[in-house]
Amino acid sequence: MDTATPTNTTSTRTSTSTRTSTSTRDSIPTRNSTPTPAHPDVVVIGGGTGGYSTALRAAALGLEVVLVERDKVGGTCLHRGCIPSKAMLHAAELVDGIAEARERWGVEAHVGSVDWAALTATRDDIVARNHKGVEAHLRHAGVHVVAASARLTGPRSVRTDDGREFTARRGIVLATGSRPRVLPGLEPDGHTVVTSDDALFATGLPASVLVLGGGAIGVEYASFHRSMGAEVTLVEAADRLLPLEDADVSRHVARGLKKRGIDVLTGARLESATVGRSRVPGVSGAPGASGVPGASGMSGVSGVSGVSGVSGPGGGSGAGVLAAVRTPRGEVRQIAAERLLVAVGRVPVTDGLDLAAAGLTTDERGFVAPADWSRLETPVPGVHVVGDLLPPPSLGLAHASFAEGLLVAEVLAGVPTVPVDYAAVPRVTYSSPQTASVGLSEAEARGRAYDVVVNSLPLTAVAKGMVHGQGGTVKVVAERNGRVLGVHLVGPHVSEMIAESQLVVGWDAEPSDVAHHIHAHPTLSEAVGEAFLTLAGRGLHQQ
Numbered sequence: 001m002d003t004a005t006p007t008n009t010t011s012t013r014t015s016t017s018t019r020t021s022t023s024t025r026d027s028i029p030t031r032n033s034t035p036t037p038a039h040p041d042v043v044v045i046g047g048g049t050g051g052y053s054t055a056l057r058a059a060a061l062g063l064e065v066v067l068v069e070r071d072k073v074g075g076t077c078l079h080r081g082c083i084p085s086k087a088m089l090h091a092a093e094l095v096d097g098i099a100e101a102r103e104r105w106g107v108e109a110h111v112g113s114v115d116w117a118a119l120t121a122t123r124d125d126i127v128a129r130n131h132k133g134v135e136a137h138l139r140h141a142g143v144h145v146v147a148a149s150a151r152l153t154g155p156r157s158v159r160t161d162d163g164r165e166f167t168a169r170r171g172i173v174l175a176t177g178s179r180p181r182v183l184p185g186l187e188p189d190g191h192t193v194v195t196s197d198d199a200l201f202a203t204g205l206p207a208s209v210l211v212l213g214g215g216a217i218g219v220e221y222a223s224f225h226r227s228m229g230a231e232v233t234l235v236e237a238a239d240r241l242l243p244l245e246d247a248d249v250s251r252h253v254a255r256g257l258k259k260r261g262i263d264v265l266t267g268a269r270l271e272s273a274t275v276g277r278s279r280v281p282g283v284s285g286a287p288g289a290s291g292v293p294g295a296s297g298m299s300g301v302s303g304v305s306g307v308s309g310v311s312g313p314g315g316g317s318g319a320g321v322l323a324a325v326r327t328p329r330g331e332v333r334q335i336a337a338e339r340l341l342v343a344v345g346r347v348p349v350t351d352g353l354d355l356a357a358a359g360l361t362t363d364e365r366g367f368v369a370p371a372d373w374s375r376l377e378t379p380v381p382g383v384h385v386v387g388d389l390l391p392p393p394s395l396g397l398a399h400a401s402f403a404e405g406l407l408v409a410e411v412l413a414g415v416p417t418v419p420v421d422y423a424a425v426p427r428v429t430y431s432s433p434q435t436a437s438v439g440l441s442e443a444e445a446r447g448r449a450y451d452v453v454v455n456s457l458p459l460t461a462v463a464k465g466m467v468h469g470q471g472g473t474v475k476v477v478a479e480r481n482g483r484v485l486g487v488h489l490v491g492p493h494v495s496e497m498i499a500e501s502q503l504v505v506g507w508d509a510e511p512s513d514v515a516h517h518i519h520a521h522p523t524l525s526e527a528v529g530e531a532f533l534t535l536a537g538r539g540l541h542q543q
């Protein structure tokens with residue numbers, strides 16, 4: 001977890017027998033003149049969530065660790081992913097709350113404009129403080145951070161682009177992460193065709209966005225831009241949004257986004273896109289067909305915020321894209337938008353790493369696959385891999401990479417550890433509505449020949465769900481007379497509600513094991529409790 005202040009500054013490094021004093025080893029000077037060992041126990045390449053968690057845990061277990069990072073420790077999640085995007089989505093929730101206050105609660109409030117510079121300043125301050133926190137954690141743990149690009153020169157050796165050589169006594173950990181997937185012919189230009197990276201650092205908010213890809217990034221960014229007043233079209237090639245989630249989650253999230261005025265096209269294909277600096281002409285079928293749609297075009301759409309203008313040079317600048325999208329019915333829709341956000345997945349980063357020097361290759365998708373998932377060790381003994389570099393069943397999620405980092409560090413230190421249980425890793429989308437799930441979808445459970453029972457209830461079945469007034473659902477998938485296999489939530493605050501279900505699924509609990517644990521009243525979590533109660537045969541409010 002990215003935290004601004006180290007919570008434990010007491011180093012346990014000297015308390016285990018695995019540590020060898022640096023004074024007995026060759027050492028070379030670093031930029032900050034701290035001696036960095038040339039022969040540490042572990043060399044970690046990449047300082048994102050996967051790499052820095054490996055380094056912290058390994059150091060806490062007494063290993064001497066060199067962490068090579070060519071950009072900033074914290075990686076994608078802290079600088080371009082989880083943290084900045086969730087900061088922005090928090091601002092979006094506040095804007096939505098103002099609309100709700102007006103529309104449901106009689107509060108005379110409206111949002112006049114959004115000051116993008118102020119919004120991004122707060123976001124960037126949160127990122128900067130977390131960045132300092134991660135640096136401090138690493139420093140306190142005694143991790144030697146080397147600011148350079150690294151490549152392998154053998155199964156235990158690494159060279160950096162500033163000419164240093166390291167040999168790892170115990171192992172090397174590959175943690176070089178991922179970057180946005182680029183579609184041929186639709187290369188990002190940073191202002192009109194953008195990736196999630198560019199969207200963060202744009203000079204302003206667009207008045208209209210075409211989002212390509214309805215995975216987590218596409219859904220979150222579509223939701224954010226809609227809250228901020230943009231006209232949004234979301235195009236997903238698969239037949240539903242968030243295709244890795246339970247089908248009911250996809251259905252509920254699509255319905256929620258549509259209700260907010262987002263034009264959701266699933267099973268749709270981008271046929272062509274014309275990118276120009278000049279104003280995109282009006283086209284039929286596009287949202288707000290009179291040219292690049294303005295933010296004010298959203299008025300009258302129920303359930304959306306009341307932003308009447310966006311400030312900053314990007315707002316309504318006139319540059320845009322004209323896209324032809326083929327729908328499942330075979331019709332071609334012309335969609336005009338000021339910005340095209342390409343969110344069609346991410347690809348592993350291995351270029352320049354010289355995997356071959358260590359006797360390694362990538363799989364056909366570019367991932368570095370472990371030979372032994374219980375140790376996350378590649379076919380080359382002593383070379384481990386964590387984070388976005390791993391193929392499925394790893395999940396491309398920061399919290400999965402934390403667990404992988406802990407595992408690899410413990411393997412390298414030779415202490416008991418447990419493999420990552422990927423089925424029990426929670427998955428959350430921070431859109432409005434939010435989604436949160438853990439375990440098997442109904443289709444997966446049936447596909448594995450379980451005798452499945454399903455219990456679903458709307459969040460509005462409990463009073464607090466009615467207070468929030470945003471709909472939502474709870475779906476529990478269980479074995480008949482057996483354990484809970486999966487829990488799937490859509491609605492307000494479900495990102496915080498999934499923790500309970502993660503323990504239920506992770507501990508192989510049955511509905512009857514959890515049904516007697518009492519939920520506070522009135523809470524949204526009561527709906528989850530009620531779902532378990534009913535499955536245990538003790539339903540109170542659910543008929």
Ligand SMILES: Cc1cc2nc3c(=O)[nH]c(=O)nc-3n(C[C@H](O)[C@H](O)[C@H](O)COP(=O)(O)OP(=O)(O)OC[C@H]3O[C@@H](n4cnc5c(N)ncnc54)[C@H](O)[C@@H]3O)c2cc1C
Pocket residue numbers: 045046047048049050051068069070071072073074075076077078080081082083085086148149150151175176177178196217349352353386387388389396397398399400401
């Ligand atoms: C917009 C967005 C939102 C996201 N939101 C969430 C979320 O809410 N929750 C969640 O769990 N996940 C989220 N993710 C996914 C999450 O960011 C990634 O799963 C996570 O960052 C992967 O961590 P990693 O350590 O594998 O790689 P990265 O974080 O990508 O780190 C890799 C590091 O390696 C460095 N590097 C690469 N090559 C070299 C080299 N040769 N030498 C030295 N250094 C090198 C890079 O500079 C980088 O810092 C999001 C991603 C994006 C893009």
Ligand SMILES: NC(=O)c1ccc[n+]([C@@H]2O[C@H](COP(=O)([O-])OP(=O)(O)OC[C@H]3O[C@@H](n4cnc5c(N)ncnc54)[C@H](O)[C@@H]3O)[C@@H](O)[C@H]2O)c1
Pocket residue numbers: 183212213214215216217218220235236237238242243268269270343344345346395396397427428429430
């Ligand atoms: N809240 C979170 O946990 C969170 C948030 C953002 C990102 N992430 C992670 O970051 C990674 C990348 O996210 P992502 O959303 O880019 O990838 P993704 O792979 O999850 O989703 C990409 C989507 O794009 C669709 N797609 C692919 N090609 C397309 C095309 N030509 N036209 C239309 N649709 C197309 C795919 O069907 C898929 O649904 C994932 O691992 C994701 O889990 C997580």
